[in-house]
Amino acid sequence: MTDTALVIGGTRFIGRHTVSELLANDYEVAMVNRGNHENPFAANDRVTHVAGDRTDRQTLRAAKRSVDPDVVIDCVAYHPADVEAATDVFADVDGYVYISSGSSYGAEEIPKREDETPLCGCTPEQATDDSQDTYGNRKAEGDRAVFAAAEAGVNAVAVRPCIVYGPHDYTERLDYWIDRVLSYDRVVVPGDGQNVWQRAYVEDVASALRIAAERGEPGAAYNVGDRRALTLAETVETIADAADTDCEVVPASADALAAGDLTPDEFVLYREYPHLLDTCALADLGWESTPVDEAMERTVADHRNSDRDGSEWDPGREAEERVLGVKETL
Template sequence: MTDSALVVGGTRFIGRHVVEDLLDNGYEVTIFNRGNHDNPFSGNDDVARVEGDRTNDTDLRAAALSVKPDIVVDCVAYRPADVEAAVEIFSDVDGYVYVSSGSAYAAEEIPKREGETELCGCTPEQAEDDSMDSYGARKAEGDRIVDRAAKDGVNVMSVRPCIVYGPHDYTERMDYWLDRVLNYDRVVVPGDGQHVWHRAYVEDVASALRIVAEEGDPGEAYNVGDRRLVTIEEMVDLVADAADTECDVVRASERELSTGGLSTSDFVLYREYPHVLGTAKLAALGWDSTPLSEAMARTLAEHRESDRDGSEHDPGREAEERVIGVLDTV
């Protein structure tokens, strides 16, 4: 008998890839969402859909009763109350996986490890907040709910991705850098180019969620991120290699950026202190990540077919050109 999977979400970025991974691994897949976004599986008879609001417990319970899933992957649990309801509603499934975040970690350690690195606290006010300021706190509280539910005998786990990139990324964070490399032969990189913000290729996040649902231990959290990390400069080089183009990296310090009215914080995917997640625990379940060259090639190929350019993250090319001009005279 074929196993069934319910994906809460399932149409945008991570959820979309989760559905594809589950199909590739022989699951019968149903997605559950409000229908606010285009459904990429609308013409696919292998993917069923149940409409409803995941914040409405009645809707979520109805989906559980109609689908009777073996596993559940919850991509859109943004508040602790969402997780609290889900672990009760799906208390009898073989595996419920909550998509948490590397932002759940409070301590700046290298690397951040499950069960060792301190998590963010979460006040009642943060638990109800919708802003990014409380995002890590809310995700951490969801992790604690997973831990408590497992102690009550529920097969629940969580997965903590770092920054996710890849095809169909509506955040357009990587699209900014892809667009820069494709359109300019000189790309400004903040700082000395050696800063590290751990990233995770989206197809690897999808496979991690499935593997944790199948093989993970109840109550445990699993970090997911590229097994080989690269600096921000090396990331630009990867893009250039994927595009088969030449691109000179122009490193600019805070002082040098200021000549163009810019700051290091104006550049997306830049982080002053390294953010690195340990991934050995997930790898021990049999998971591995896609080679970076392949991951970037697939990301770039889809970017070229899309209309995304990352312009909302653009610090301004004219400002960058002023910085380049100053550096050229040094």
């Protein structure tokens, strides 16, 4: 008998790849969302759509009645109340998976481990906030909602990705760096280029969600990220290799950046303190990470076929040119 999966979300990025992962592993799939974005699976008769707002408990109940899912993967739970409602409505499924975040960790450690590194706190005010400043707090409180549900007998787990990249990434964070490599032969990176902000390839996140649903221990959390973490300089070099182009990485100290009235924090994917997640618990379930060279080739190919350029994150090429000019005089 074919298992059925319900994906809350499912049309844009992580959810889209999750639906594809489930289909590739012989699931029948249903998605519940408001229908605000184009459905890439509209022509697939193995994917059904339930329209509604996931923050409405009645929508979740209607989805459960119509789909009767074996597993539920929750891609768009942004507040603790979302997780509490979902683990209540889907309390009897074989597996409920909440997409948390590496941002839920409340301490700077290398690496961050699921059962050791403390989580962020979350006040009642933060739990209902919508700003980016409280994202980690809200995700951490969602984790705690998963733990409480598991204590009550729900087969619920949390998956914590670091920054996710890959085809269809609407955040365009990595697209900024790809566009720089494709557009210029010299690319400024802040600092010495050796800072590390681990990322997770989106197809690996999708497989992690499925594996956690099938094999995860109720009440557990699982980190997911590339098993080989790249520095920012290595990221630019890997993009250049994937694009089959030449590119010089130009590290720029804070003093050098000041020539362009820039600071390191103005460059997307820069993080002063390394962010690295231990992924051994997930690997113990049989999960594997796509080699970063292969993941980057797919990501660059998708970028070239899209209209994304990462311009939202652009610190300004004219400012960078001033920095490059200063570097040439040193």
